[in-house]
Amino acid sequence: MERGVVEGSLEGLRTVNRGRVVEALRRRGKISRAEIARDTGLSRSTVSSLVGDLIGEGLVVERIAGAEDAGQGRARANGRPPVLLALDPSAGLALGIAFGHSHLRVALADLSSDVLGERRRELDVDREALAGLDAAAEMASELLHEAGADRDRVIGAGMGLSGPIDHASGRVQSREILPGWFGIDVQAEMEQRLGVAVRLENDANLGALAEAAFGAGRGEQDLVYLMLSSGIGAGLFLGGRLFRGAVGMAGEFGHVLVDEAGPLCRCGNRGCLETFAAGPPLAALVSHSRNEPVSIEDMLALAADGDPGARRVLEDAGRITGRSIANLCNLLNPGLVVVGGRLAVAGDLLLEPLRESVRRYAIPAAAEAVRVVPGVLGERAEVLGALALVIHQSDPLFV
Numbered sequence: 001m002e003r004g005v006v007e008g009s010l011e012g013l014r015t016v017n018r019g020r021v022v023e024a025l026r027r028r029g030k031i032s033r034a035e036i037a038r039d040t041g042l043s044r045s046t047v048s049s050l051v052g053d054l055i056g057e058g059l060v061v062e063r064i065a066g067a068e069d070a071g072q073g074r075a076r077a078n079g080r081p082p083v084l085l086a087l088d089p090s091a092g093l094a095l096g097i098a099f100g101h102s103h104l105r106v107a108l109a110d111l112s113s114d115v116l117g118e119r120r121r122e123l124d125v126d127r128e129a130l131a132g133l134d135a136a137a138e139m140a141s142e143l144l145h146e147a148g149a150d151r152d153r154v155i156g157a158g159m160g161l162s163g164p165i166d167h168a169s170g171r172v173q174s175r176e177i178l179p180g181w182f183g184i185d186v187q188a189e190m191e192q193r194l195g196v197a198v199r200l201e202n203d204a205n206l207g208a209l210a211e212a213a214f215g216a217g218r219g220e221q222d223l224v225y226l227m228l229s230s231g232i233g234a235g236l237f238l239g240g241r242l243f244r245g246a247v248g249m250a251g252e253f254g255h256v257l258v259d260e261a262g263p264l265c266r267c268g269n270r271g272c273l274e275t276f277a278a279g280p281p282l283a284a285l286v287s288h289s290r291n292e293p294v295s296i297e298d299m300l301a302l303a304a305d306g307d308p309g310a311r312r313v314l315e316d317a318g319r320i321t322g323r324s325i326a327n328l329c330n331l332l333n334p335g336l337v338v339v340g341g342r343l344a345v346a347g348d349l350l351l352e353p354l355r356e357s358v359r360r361y362a363i364p365a366a367a368e369a370v371r372v373v374p375g376v377l378g379e380r381a382e383v384l385g386a387l388a389l390v391i392h393q394s395d396p397l398f399v
C-alpha cells in the first residue's frame, strides 16, 4: 500500500503517482522521462501519461539537453541530445505549514519564493493533532482560493512540527515531547488531506534553514538557530547543511540538563533547560509575582514597559540559556547563534545576559568565535523554512 492512497481509489493512485513525478523533478532539477521512471519505479507509459498532463497544464516544460547537462539523460540512438523535463518556476506553487505549540501558520508561495498569502491560527497543537492537520488543510484551501490558484499547481508542502522527526517513517520520534502526535503517520495524514507530497521537518531545523538562506545567517557555514518559545529547540546547521543526528533527535536543546533537582519536565526528566527558560514557566513566575494571570505576550509587553519582575525573569532566562549555549560552543564551535522564537522580541534584555554567559563559560577561543544575534525573520522563520524546503529542494543547502 502506497502512502496516502485510499485503497481501491484509482484517482487517489494517480494523484500520488503524479506527486512522485513532481517530487523527482523537484529533487533532480532537469531529468529525462526514462530517469523519472527509474527514480519513481513507475512504468514508462505511466510516466509519459503523467508528464503529458503536467506539460499540458504548463507546470512542466521540455528542454533540450545542453553541454551543462553532461551526464543528464542518455543520448538517443539517433545521436540527438535527449529531451529533459523541468518544473516551470513561474507556474508552480509551494505550501509551507508550521505548527508551534499553540498556533499554526500556513503560507502559499510561488517557486520564486514570493509569498502569495499567509494565515495564522491559535490552536492547542500538542493536544489536537488531527484537528491541527484538518485546520492546516482548511487554511491551505483558503489561501489557494484567495490566490485564485489551482491545487494541481502545488508541487509540494513543507511542514514543521515542534518535536523530533523520524525522516524514515514520517512520524514524530518522541512520545514524551509531542504526545498527541506520537504514533500518527503525520506525513501520510497530511498528504491525504492536501493531495500533494509533504516533507516533514523539525521546526527549529526549519528556522535554521530559513535564517541561513534568507536571514541573519546568510553565508554562514556553521550556525545554530535557537528557538525560544513555548518550548526550546535548536537547529544545527553545520558545514553548510542541517545536522539531524542518528534518529532525528539532534537539537533537542530544551532538554539539556540545567539542574537535576529542578522542576519536572514534560519529557519526564527533571530540571531541563525548558523548565527554566521557556515561555510558560517564565510567564507563570510573573503571574505569581503579580497575583494575576499573565500570558507570554503580556510578560513581553510588561518587560518592554519596564516591569521589574518581567525584566528579571527574561534576564535570568538569558543567563541560564547562555550557560547551555556555552557548552554547545565548546562542542560545535559555531560562528553564529541566531536567536528566534516568541521570546526573541525581548531583544538585548534577553540576549545580553546570554552573551555574557557564553563569554564566561565557553572556552575563550570558542566564545570569541561566536556572534549571538537576533533572527531577522521573526515568527515567520519556520513557515519560510517550510516553503524553502519545497522550493529549494535540489539545492544542496536543503538536502
Ligand SMILES: [Zn+2]
Pocket: 254, 255, 265, 266, 267, 268, 269, 272, 274
Ligand atoms: Zn525535558
